[in-house]
Amino acid sequence: MTRHPFPLTIPPALTAYILDFHWDLDLLHALDLPVLAMPITDLAHHLDLPFWAYDGPFHVTPRQVAADPVTYHAQYERTLAADLRHPLDVVHRPDDRITILDGVHRLLRAELEGRRTVDVRVLPWSALDEIAVRE
Template sequence: MTRRPFPLAVPPGLQHHILDFHWDLERLHALDLPTTSLQVADLADHLDLPFWAYEGRPFQVTPHQVAAAPAVYQEQYARTLAADLRHPLDVVRRPDGRVTVLDGVHRLLRAELEGRTTVAVRVLPWSELDRIAVPV
C-alpha cells in the first residue's frame, strides 16, 4: 500500500516518535487488539516531547509543561483532566523495541498525575500499520 505522507512538518526532535504517514484514528479504534498493561515510567519519555498545540500552532508544548503550568495551558490541561483512563492507550511497538503512543498522551499524563504506576494499552503490531494507514 502507498501511504499518504504525514500532513504536517514534523520538528526534527519528533521525527523518531511520530509515524511518517497519515493514519486514521477511527480505523485504529475499530481494531480488535489485545489489551495489556505497561509501566507509566516506560512511556514517560512521551511526556517530554512537544506533541501538543498551543495558540493554534502544532508541536509547541510538552505534556510536562502543561502539568507544570496548567493556568497557561488551560485547554490542554482540561483535556488531560477529562481523559478517561477506562480506555486503554493505543501504542505501536517499533522494530527496535521502542513503543510509540498513537492515541492517549492525555491519558498517559493523567495517569502520571494520579500517581499510577501502570496504564492499560492496546498494542498494534508494527507489521499491521497498513490497517490504519490512509492510502494516497
Template sequence: MTRRPFPLADQVPPELSSYILDFHWDLSLLHQLELPTLRVPVCELAGHLDLPFWAYDGRPFQVTPYQVAGDPMLYREQYERTMAADLSHPLDVVRRPDGRVTILDGIHRLLRAELEGQTAVDVRVLPWELVDRIAVRD
C-alpha cells in the same frame, strides 16, 4: 494505492521525528482493530511526556505534556483535555521494528494517570506488521 504522507511533516521538530509516523493514519481504523491489551508501567511510557506533541497558540508541536502539568493556567486547553481524559480506555501504541513503543493515541490519558499517581496503564499494542491497516491511502 500509496500511503498519504503525514500532513504536518514539514512542521515536525527533530525530537519528534522518531515518534511521529511518516504517513497519515486514521484513528477510527486504529480503534476498530482487535488488539491485545497489556498493563504497562507508566514509567516505561513517561518519556513521551517530555516531547512537544501538543499545539499551543494555534501552532502544532509547541508544548510538552510536562509543561502543561507545570503551568495548567497557561496551557488551560490541554490541561482541561488531560483532566477530562477517560482512563477506562487503554492507550494505543505501536511497537516498532527496533522494539521501541510509540504512543499513537492516549498521551492525555498517560499524563492524567501520572498526575493521579497511577503506576500502570492499560495499553493496546499494534504490531508494526499491521501498521498498514491504519494508513490513509491516496
C-alpha cells in the same frame, strides 16, 4: 495505492515518534488488539516531547502543561477529561521501542493521579497498513 503522507512538518524531536504517514484513528480503534498493563515509567519519556499545540502545532510538552495549567488551560482540561477506562494505543516498532499513537493526555492524567501502570493496546509494526490513509 500509497500511504498519504503526514500533513504537517514533523520537528526533529518527534521524528522517532510520529509516523510519517497520515493514519485514521477510527481504523485504529476498530482493531482487535491485545491489551496489557504497562508501567508508566516505560512511557513517561513521551511527556517530555512537544506533542501538543499552543500557538501552532508541536509547541508544548505534557509536562509543561502539568507545570502551568493556567497558561495551557485547554490542554490541561483535555488531560483532566481523559478517560482512563480506555487503553492507550501504542505501536511496537522494529527496534523494540513502544511509542504512543493515541493517548498522551491519558498518560499524563495517569501520572498526575499517581498510577503505576496504564492499560495499552499494542499495534504491531507489521499492521500499520491497517490504519493508513490511502491516496
